[in-house]
Amino acid sequence: MKKIIITGFEPFDNEVINPSAEVAMSFAGKLINGYEVLYFQLPCIFDASIRALDLMIKQHQPDMVLCLGQMAGRVDISLERIAVNLNDARIPDNQGNQPIDTPVLTDAPVAYFSNFPIKKILERLRAQSIPCSISQSAGTFVCNHVFFGLMHLIHDSDKKIMGGFIHLPYLPAQVINKPGQPSMDIGLMKTAIAITLDVISS
Amino acid sequence: MKKIIITGFEPFDNEVINPSAEVAMSFAGKLINGYEVLYFQLPCIFDASIRALDLMIKQHQPDMVLCLGQMAGRVDISLERIAVNLNDARIPDNQGNQPIDTPVLTDAPVAYFSNFPIKKILERLRAQSIPCSISQSAGTFVCNHVFFGLMHLIHDSDKKIMGGFIHLPYLPAQVINKPGQPSMDIGLMKTAIAITLDVISS
Amino acid sequence: MKKIIITGFEPFDNEVINPSAEVAMSFAGKLINGYEVLYFQLPCIFDASIRALDLMIKQHQPDMVLCLGQMAGRVDISLERIAVNLNDARIPDNQGNQPIDTPVLTDAPVAYFSNFPIKKILERLRAQSIPCSISQSAGTFVCNHVFFGLMHLIHDSDKKIMGGFIHLPYLPAQVINKPGQPSMDIGLMKTAIAITLDVISS
Amino acid sequence: MKKIIITGFEPFDNEVINPSAEVAMSFAGKLINGYEVLYFQLPCIFDASIRALDLMIKQHQPDMVLCLGQMAGRVDISLERIAVNLNDARIPDNQGNQPIDTPVLTDAPVAYFSNFPIKKILERLRAQSIPCSISQSAGTFVCNHVFFGLMHLIHDSDKKIMGGFIHLPYLPAQVINKPGQPSMDIGLMKTAIAITLDVISS
Numbered sequence: 001m002k003k004i005i006i007t008g009f010e011p012f013d014n015e016v017i018n019p020s021a022e023v024a025m026s027f028a029g030k031l032i033n034g035y036e037v038l039y040f041q042l043p044c045i046f047d048a049s050i051r052a053l054d055l056m057i058k059q060h061q062p063d064m065v066l067c068l069g070q071m072a073g074r075v076d077i078s079l080e081r082i083a084v085n086l087n088d089a090r091i092p093d094n095q096g097n098q099p100i101d102t103p104v105l106t107d108a109p110v111a112y113f114s115n116f117p118i119k120k121i122l123e124r125l126r127a128q129s130i131p132c133s134i135s136q137s138a139g140t141f142v143c144n145h146v147f148f149g150l151m152h153l154i155h156d157s158d159k160k161i162m163g164g165f166i167h168l169p170y171l172p173a174q175v176i177n178k179p180g181q182p183s184m185d186i187g188l189m190k191t192a193i194a195i196t197l198d199v200i201s202s
Numbered sequence: 203m204k205k206i207i208i209t210g211f212e213p214f215d216n217e218v219i220n221p222s223a224e225v226a227m228s229f230a231g232k233l234i235n236g237y238e239v240l241y242f243q244l245p246c247i248f249d250a251s252i253r254a255l256d257l258m259i260k261q262h263q264p265d266m267v268l269c270l271g272q273m274a275g276r277v278d279i280s281l282e283r284i285a286v287n288l289n290d291a292r293i294p295d296n297q298g299n300q301p302i303d304t305p306v307l308t309d310a311p312v313a314y315f316s317n318f319p320i321k322k323i324l325e326r327l328r329a330q331s332i333p334c335s336i337s338q339s340a341g342t343f344v345c346n347h348v349f350f351g352l353m354h355l356i357h358d359s360d361k362k363i364m365g366g367f368i369h370l371p372y373l374p375a376q377v378i379n380k381p382g383q384p385s386m387d388i389g390l391m392k393t394a395i396a397i398t399l400d401v402i403s404s
Numbered sequence: 405m406k407k408i409i410i411t412g413f414e415p416f417d418n419e420v421i422n423p424s425a426e427v428a429m430s431f432a433g434k435l436i437n438g439y440e441v442l443y444f445q446l447p448c449i450f451d452a453s454i455r456a457l458d459l460m461i462k463q464h465q466p467d468m469v470l471c472l473g474q475m476a477g478r479v480d481i482s483l484e485r486i487a488v489n490l491n492d493a494r495i496p497d498n499q500g501n502q503p504i505d506t507p508v509l510t511d512a513p514v515a516y517f518s519n520f521p522i523k524k525i526l527e528r529l530r531a532q533s534i535p536c537s538i539s540q541s542a543g544t545f546v547c548n549h550v551f552f553g554l555m556h557l558i559h560d561s562d563k564k565i566m567g568g569f570i571h572l573p574y575l576p577a578q579v580i581n582k583p584g585q586p587s588m589d590i591g592l593m594k595t596a597i598a599i600t601l602d603v604i605s606s
Numbered sequence: 607m608k609k610i611i612i613t614g615f616e617p618f619d620n621e622v623i624n625p626s627a628e629v630a631m632s633f634a635g636k637l638i639n640g641y642e643v644l645y646f647q648l649p650c651i652f653d654a655s656i657r658a659l660d661l662m663i664k665q666h667q668p669d670m671v672l673c674l675g676q677m678a679g680r681v682d683i684s685l686e687r688i689a690v691n692l693n694d695a696r697i698p699d700n701q702g703n704q705p706i707d708t709p710v711l712t713d714a715p716v717a718y719f720s721n722f723p724i725k726k727i728l729e730r731l732r733a734q735s736i737p738c739s740i741s742q743s744a745g746t747f748v749c750n751h752v753f754f755g756l757m758h759l760i761h762d763s764d765k766k767i768m769g770g771f772i773h774l775p776y777l778p779a780q781v782i783n784k785p786g787q788p789s790m791d792i793g794l795m796k797t798a799i800a801i802t803l804d805v806i807s808s
Contacts, residue, residue, distance in 0.1 A: 075384045076377070082717065084688055084742065101725065111688065111717035119707065129375035131385055136690065137742035172390060173331035175278070182277045183333055185387030188374060284488055284515065286540065303523065313486065313515035321505065338488065338541035479788045480781070533779035535789055576794060577735035579682070586681045587737055589791030592778060 002035045003062040004197065007053065009069055009142070012044035012094055019168045020068035023189045033201040035063065042067070044094045044142050046087060050104070050149030057153060057161075064162040064200055065150055066116075068193070069143035071167040075182040076131035077192045078167035079118040080138040083147035084111045088140035104148040112151035116164030121199050130192045131184075138165055162200055166193070204237045205264040206399060209255065211271055211344070214246035214296055221370045222270035225391045234396075235403040237265065244269070246296045246344050248289060252306070252351030259355060259363075266364040266402055267352055268318075270395070271345035273369040277384040278333035279394045280369035281320040282340040285350035286313045290342035306350040314353035318366030323401050332394045333386075340367055364402055368395070406439045407466040408601060411457065413473055413546070416448035416498055423572045424472035427593045436598075437605040439467065446471070448498045448546050450491060454508070454553030461557060461565075468566040468604055469554055470520075472597070473547035475571040479586040480535035481596045482571035483522040484542040487551035488515045492544035508552040516555035520568030525603050534596045535588075542569055566604055570597070608641045609668040610803060613659065615675055615748070618650035618700055625774045626674035629795045638800075639807040641669065648673070650700045650748050652693060656710070656755030663759060663767075670768040670806055671756055672722075674799070675749035677773040681788040682737035683798045684773035685724040686744040689754035690717045694746035710754040718757035722770030727805050736798045737790075744771055768806055772799070 006028075008021030021041050028039035040056050042049045057065065071078065085108050087099040118134055125132040138144040147165035154161045168189050175181040208230075210223030223243050230241035242258050244251045259267065273280065287310050289301040320336055327334040340346040349367035356363045370391050377383040410432075412425030425445050432443035444460050446453045461469065475482065489512050491503040522538055529536040542548040551569040558565045572593050579585040612634075614627030627647050634645035646662050648655045663671065677684065691714050693705040724740055731738040744750040753771040760767045774795050781787040 075382060081692075082688075082690055082743075084717065086687075086719075088740075109715055109717075110719055111690065111715075113692075113716055126378045129378060131374050131377045131383075133381060134694075136746060137688075140742060172333050172386075175333045176328045176331060179335060180277060181333075182384035183386075184374075185390055187389070188387055283490075284486075284541075286486055286515065288485075288517075290538075311513055311515075312517055313488065313513075315490075315514055336492075338544060339486075342540060479786060530782045533782060535778050535781045535787075537785060576737050576790075579737045580732045580735060583739060584681060585737075586788035588778075588789075589794055591793070592791055 003060055004032065004035045004037045004064040004066065004201065005040065005056055005060060005062040006037055007040050007042050007067045009042050009044050010094065013091055015174060017171065017174065018070050019171045019186060019189060020070050022186060023168060023193055024068050026190055027193065027197065032197050035201045038062065042146060046093050046097045046099055046142060046145055049142055049146045053146060053149060054153055061159065062161065066196065067146055067150060067165045069165065069167050070170065071139065071143065072170060072181065074167055074169045076133050076169065077125060078133055078135040079121055080135050080147060080165040080167060081114055081118060082111050082136060083138060083151045083165065084144055085109065085148055086140050087145055090141065093142055104145050105152055108152050112148065112155060114151070114164040115162055116200060118164070121196050124195050124199050125192055128191070128195055130188060132192065135167060138167065143167065166196065205262055206234065206237045206239045206266040206268065206403065207242065207258060207262060207264040208239055209242050209244050209269045211244050211246050212296065215293055217376060219373065219376065220272050221373045221388060221391060222272050224388060225370060225395055226270050228392055229395065229399065234399050237403045240264065244348060248295050248299045248301055248344060248347055251344055251348045255348060255351060256355055263361065264363065268398065269348055269352060269367045271367065271369050272372065273341065273345065274372060274383065276369055276371045278335050278371065279327060280335055280337040281323055282337050282349060282367040282369060283316055283320060284313050284338060285340065285353045285367065286346055287311065287350055288342050289347055292343065295344055306347050307354055310354050314350065314357060316366040317364055318402060320366070323398050326397050326401050327394055330393070330397055332390060334394065337369060340369065345369065368398065407464055408436065408439045408441045408468040408470065408605065409444065409460060409464060409466040410441055411444050411446050411471045413446050413448050414498065417495055419578060421575065421578065422474050423575045423590060423593060424474050426590060427572060427597055428472050430594055431597065431601065436601050439605045442466065446550060450497050450501045450503055450546060450549055453546055453550045457550060457553060458557055465563065466565065470600065471550055471554060471569045473569065473571050474574065475543065475547065476574060476585065478571055478573045480537050480573065481529060482537055482539040483525055484539050484551060484569040484571060485518055485522060486515050486540055487542060487555045487569065488548055489513065489552055490544050491549055494545065497546055508549050509556055512556050516552065516559060518568040519566055520604060522568070525600050528599050528603050529596055532595070532599055534592060536596065539571060542571065547571065570600065609666055610638065610641045610643045610670040610672065610807065611646065611662060611666060611668040612643055613646050613648050613673045615648050615650050616700065619697055621780060623777065623780065624676050625777045625792060625795060626676050628792060629774060629799055630674050632796055633799065633803065638803050641807045644668065648752060652699050652703045652705055652748060652751055655748055655752045659752060659755060660759055667765065668767065672802065673752055673756060673771045675771065675773050676776065677745065677749065678776060678787065680773055680775045682739050682775065683731060684739055684741040685727055686741050686753060686771040686773060687720055687724060688717050688742055689744060689757045689771065690750055691715065691754055692746050693751055696747065699748055710751050711758055714758050718754065718761060720757070720770040721768055722806060724770070727802050730801050730805050731798055734801055736794060738798065741773060744773065749773065772802065
């Protein structure tokens with residue numbers, strides 16, 4: 001059976017929840033357009049996150065991989081366009097690592113584009129009244145790290161895999177004590193990801 | 203029977219929907235802690251809006267009045283603290299009026315405080331994980347205008363009426379083509395107003 | 405001789421500089437359109453700041469009083485329109501006081517408007533290409549506190565005194581480690597205040 | 607003699623001035639640490655801008671090239687880290703071209719890193735109290751386009767050339783009618799670029 005792997009991250013930066021895991025896990029075991037959806041949670045740790053993702057991909061041989069992450073300050077569903085071969089951590093990851101200006105992978109190019117049809121996803125989300133945008137930077141922390149690891153693995157793979165990364169805003173509960181910070185309802189996030197999965201699998 | 207009047211505005215500024223009316227009307231006819239809730243939509247027009255509100259209050263003799271409005275750029279439920287005796291319109295209202303530096307009402311003070319227990323509402327909303335804040339300015343357009351008209355009427359009234367104004371963010375559907383603009387789910391808005399009505403009527 | 409008092413605040417909130425004092429003191433002793441300019445620095449302390457201002461005004465009998473303050477997040481010269489009778493401190497002042505929901509002054513109205521010609525100042529500043537705006541809230545900390553104290557004293561005074569408050573953004577040096585925070589050049593701030601003093605004294 | 611080429615752009619997007627040209631031209635003919643500085647203005651036009659830059663580089667054989675641009679919304683001196691092989695124009699360029707999702711150059715990689723010592727520049731600017739940051743995206747308009755063209759040319763060149771791109775905020779005069787938009791003093795911008803030129807040429 002054809003397979004889609006969807007991942008979310010464990011909480012980080014003193015949060016107790018991460019919308020990316022909450023949203024991603026809601027698709028675990030679902031059947032979408034003939035694809036089985038497999039969910040995995042990734043650790044918010046440099047290198048270990050990529051190793052975990054590589055292992056899952058090698059083991060399950062998915063046709064598509066969608067990684068979700070959380071980004072403070074984002075107001076909408078952010079379709080990431082570019083994964084960059086760079087770690088530059090402003091804060092430590094969940095294991096205390098804080099790489100500064102190191103490559104994600106040596107012997108790899110500067111960047112990869114997502115091979116998701118992001119403009120088509122954008123159009124479909126907007127048609128459903130869901131705030132969304134194309135983002136040109138997934139940052140330089142673990143999210144971009146995993147995104148780059150994914151795209152590199154896809155590039156090196158014999159199998160043609162479709163891969164992409166989407167950043168979600170904070171959940172409302174996360175911004176109670178963060179004045180001025182935007183957030184988004186989890187139901188809307190789930191609808192957005194359901195539409196995304198439908199677009200890529202149709 | 204004790205009564206609460208809740209109002210929302212018609213759409214303005216080229217919008218086709220106004221979350222304040224959508225949210226407010228969902229409480230029409232509800233019974234909350236022994237209070238009957240009456241809903242009215244206000245025109246987004248200087249003076250006419252206050253006249254309409256005054257008429258409803260005189261006719262229905264409510265114990266409490268909660269007016270809702272929409273404010274671009276807001277990220278959370280904004281509990282307005284101060285109504286100012288000032289019209290200074292950046293854009294025309296729905297009838298083409300654009301008063302600049304005029305008083306809302308002559309022979310009235312510079313400002314009124316809301317007499318809602320806004321800190322208690324804030325606390326209750328946060329306890330329910332709803333993003334909210336106290337706002338020190340409801341602007342200088344029709345929202346502040348109605349808020350000032352309401353508080354002046356309450357001040358002049360023999361009956362002790364509780365009155366306040368809450369600004370809501372855009373709905374997600376309104377920001378599809380407004381990059382970077384925050385929005386909020388209507389379900390969360392309704393929950394916030396339900397909690398607010400519960401606090402003031404308990 | 406006719407007199408203008410201009411004030412700035414001492415640094416607060418862990419800053420080592422306050423642009424309001426730097427800008428205000430640069431006008432100390434200047435003669436503008438026949439007015440002598442007197443400069444005083446105010447402590448960033450509730451009540452003590454108003455007492456100090458009152459004393460100076462009583463002693464020097466100025467014709468005009470311009471108080472300057474600093475506000476984080478502001479992008480331009482903010483001409484404050486409304487002083488509110490409310491203290492609601494998010495952080496302690498320089499003496500550790502943190503009043504919550506108390507009046508600035510008892511037996512005083514809810515708010516006063518500045519009696520500066522703020523729209524004329526706005527127009528003149530823009531004509532000189534200086535970013536500026538009208539602000540409807542000077543906050544609920546010591547700046548608004550002093551502004552309210554000033555306007556109340558003016559209101560109670562036999563002498564017709566012109567009074568107003570202007571908020572300045574951070575200086576560039578203050579935002580070095582505050583990512584995303586706007587700032588403004590001190591030279592531009594000084595030009596803005598020179599124009600303001602010229603407008604009110606002409 | 608060793609040479610540095612510095613470029614700025616002509617105004618675009620209905621502006622009558624572009625800080626990048628104003629700042630860059632102020633260094634025309636200067637001698638910095640033994641390097642002669644050559645200034646050129648680039649058209650804000652896809653392809654034509656890269657052709658112009660290529661021609662200058664081939665003709666003058668510089669050791670270093672610093673391109674400056676203007677970016678709305680930026681609050682500080684933005685040291686661009688990554689040039690992406692992508693045109694995706696939200697507005698037409700000065701010749702009416704509006705490429706959507708096209709490569710800057712075919713047969714070129716997805717992205718290049720600037721080979722400026724950006725962290726060293728960042729440190730030196732902050733030591734001089736100048737607001738600055740590293741940016742992970744120069745956008746997808748003509749600025750990124752020229753940046754990518756520059757880095758590709760450098761990569762293909764036999765000569766070891768140092769190249770980078772810096773985004774400047776709006777000038778104060780540009781935001782007079784853009785409420786909420788940050789700006790920066792031109793003197794501070796020039797100091798920032800003087801320091802940058804000193805760092806790269808030392």
